[in-house]
Amino acid sequence: MLALPKYLALSAGAVTCVVAHALYTREQYFPAMVYLSTSKAALVAIGNFAFALMLVLAHAVKATFLGTLREAEVERLYERTRDAVMETCLAMTIFREEFNSRFVALFVSLLFVKAFHWLYQDRVQYTETAPTLSRFTHVRLATFMGTLLLVDLSMLSYIVGNTIENGPSVLLLFGFEYVILATKLFVGFAKYLIISADRMLDGQWQGKGTCVFYLELVTDLLQLFVYFVFFLIIFAYYGMPVHLVRDLYVTFRNFRKRVEEFIRYRRVTANLNDRFPDSTAEDLSTGDDVCIICRENMEVDAQGGSKPKKLPCGHSFHLHCLRSWLERQQACPTCRQSVLP
Template sequence: MVRLPTYAGCSLTLTIAVIYHAFSSRKQFYPAMVYLSTSKISLVLLLNMGLVVMCVLWQMIKRLFLGTLREAEVERLNEQSRREIMEILFAITIFRQDFSVSFLAMVTTLLLIKALHWLAQKRVEYIETTPTVPMLSHVRIVSFMGFLLLLDSLFLYSSVKFLIQTRQASVSLFFSFEYMILATTTVSIFVKYIFYVSDMLMEGQWERKAVYTFYLELIRDLLHLSMYLCFFLVIFMNYGVPLHLIRELYETFRNFRIRVADYVRYRKITSNMNDRFPDATPEELNASDSTCIICREEMTTAKKLICGHLFHVHCLRSWLERQHTCPTCRALVVPPEGGASTAGGQHGPRPDAHQSGNQSQYYMSSDPI
């Protein structure tokens, strides 16, 4: 497989050659520029060089803010890229009357910026689950998120400004919507990172972190769902059915519905925790492991689930924000009506014994951008 430096060197050589040929054969600036903009071979080579420049800039930004990518980040990048390319191809069919060289350049730029957002989200998730993070990593990720928010804001402003000036539907609708989604996602990632830093400064004792994280994700999904619906209606009224939005609209609605169901279930379970979950007796604490598997701290008082496992009351409350199964055996905390407790999986990993006491690591969101 050809590496980027080799490909960039070959592309640069061919670009210099075609420019030299244009100026040597036409002798003057204007005829040379006309030749470069009308010759198909020259235009392809120049467009290829523009793509190489964007890829080189993308690699420089990635290396500056993130350094070497981890295997999970590369995997996320490959999976999201394949899916996003298909959606962009669908979008091009809708805006085919606006297809041009500038449109192609803007679509490529959007795809590269989206890739940076995927990496930022994955890196924040990694930082949240790492016991010790160097100060340089914190500086780089904060700078990276600030840089991404600046990019989102600039491109959003440019797209909205063009829409206001033209006062008619155009491909700028597509870019305005995309950068609005990216901007809100960047803010969500940054606020989630602030929650992590605050919990770290409190030495993992911020009990309300899981609650605020849950509400943050709920608000983010509500905003995205509202924007998807508005954009779907606008595109439908002006261009027809936006096929590339159907899957995103469905996934956003599904995620929002799951979060609302989680919240309703949480309120129902925790409304009478004292009656639903009895206090563990001293004999039960002595007979079992007195370490709370959620926070990894010793328990002097605990709540007992119907499966018999014991946990701190505040740890259990935080756990129930996102799960309704036992952290140890995965049995349902509240069995279904007319049935016994059954083991069941729910979105979210099972805590392992080697993990640190930061319970926020169990609430990582894996929603695609």
């Protein structure tokens, strides 16, 4: 942050010198503008100054909506940025004939917007484990989400309008990216609402895990659909999009895995109350009467979700704790033995 003012000052000085040189040597406004728009040195200076202004804007947005970033957020931001740059370079093998200054500007803008989407997702995830959250934090997150959504929709509107008017171009790549970003933004906001509702209930909302499970399932299906449609469009106009093969496969694999988990979950939780017998006083006395999932004592005469249930392996857990655990994996949390027949 300390180096940013110096970088901005040097960039401003460089672009000032370039503009002054253009006006001095061309003497008239129009020839000077032609020089600035065609000279490689002038374009580099102007582009560098625009990048410096974007960094200033990034710091302002971060300070307004996020405050100080945690170390884990910074590390993940660097990793994701590196991966995004590599993926875009691979994508340019398809659109290499359309590489120009507009592409560079769109790419930098996309990377800028992506970075804040990543930070928003990380911050939403952090709210689940944060000890306390002020009302101001909630307002900032909601406003941040609205701002990002406005940017996504504005860029999509521009890209769709340009594509309808001029036909398919490299803008398809950026349009696809903004669709994915908007989708993940809605998913992140839905998770934020679920987490907030659970916090209001002091972490006792038993349906939270189920809601998140269904949300992730629908998200994977939607992302698979978007990737597949984009793959077909690029294949129809530009040929085989090699850079998308891996992403399409990974998305399909994740969706298939999620469906398999969903089927197993539905099978094991169907009539969960009748599938596993109630734990007796002898079961709790010979074993551990503390549910290792919630770390609370189990009582034989408890009712509803607090009723202790015994798995085939002999370990006992609260009914609602067991249901929540089985949403993620179908194995005993103590001995890892499968609960499936």
